[in-house]
Each structure stands twice: as structure tokens, then as C-alpha cells.
Amino acid sequence: xxxxxxxxxxxxxxxxxxxxxxxxxxxxxxxxxxxxxxxxxxxxxxxxxxxxxxxxxxxxxxxxxxxxxxxxxxxxxxxxxxxxxxxxxxxxxxxxxxxxxxxxxxxxxxxxxxxxxxx
Numbered sequence: 001x002x003x004x005x006x007x008x009x010x011x012x013x014x015x016x017x018x019x020x021x022x023x024x025x026x027x028x029x030x031x032x033x034x035x036x037x038x039x040x041x042x043x044x045x046x047x048x049x050x051x052x053x054x055x056x057x058x059x060x061x062x063x064x065x066x067x068x069x070x071x072x073x074x075x076x077x078x079x080x081x082x083x084x085x086x087x088x089x090x091x092x093x094x095x096x097x098x099x100x101x102x103x104x105x106x107x108x109x110x111x112x113x114x115x116x117x118x119x
Contacts, residue, residue: 040104043080047100047111050081055098055113058085063119068094093118 008016054075061068068087075083080102088095094117101110 036105040109043102043104043109044111047081047102047109048113050083051098051100051111051113054083054085054100055096055115058087058096058098059115059117063094063117068096068117 058068067073069089070085070087072086073084075085082101083099084101085096085098087097095114096117097112097114099110099112101108103109
């Protein structure tokens, strides 16, 4: 047996491979979490734009428009987003609330914007 051998033993190589595999698994887990976060952010941005545009279209209507007389209205589904708005009348103003919701990872998420339109 030579005590002065150069190179790695089989045990050292196996330990190195185990450490490398653990590192790769950790990076894979972080990547999956990152992709989920990016997907949620994308949907949240889309829903915010849809809700803002919907609220702006309601704000542009005359105060006596029949669409503003509805307490709750669900717009027809379009894709993954469900849209609804609510208008609460007062003698002096109308409170408008526009909500966009969607289902992601088994949970319902929603974005709402509201404003007050005076006479």
C-alpha cells in the first residue's frame, strides 16, 4: 500500500456528489418559488389594469346612466378574470367599486378600485 497516492478516494467523490445534489435541489426549489411569484405578479398586474379601465369607463358615464343604477353587476366572464362592479347611490353622489377576481393555486384572489362620482 502506498501512502503517497494522489487523487480522490471513492468515498470523497460520493460525499462531493451528495453535497452537489443537495445544492441543486435547493436551487430548484428557489426557482419554482420564483416562477410562482412571477406568475402571481403578472396576474395581479393584469387584474389591476382591467379594474382601473373598468372603473374609468364607469366614471365617464353620465350620473343618471342606467348602468350606474345597479347595486351589483357581474360582467360576463372573459378568460380567467371575473369582473363585477357595485354602485351605491346617495342624493349627492354615487360610490363606484370595480372588482376583478381570479382563482390561482386553489385560492380566489381579487383587486378592487373604488371612487366617488358627484352630481
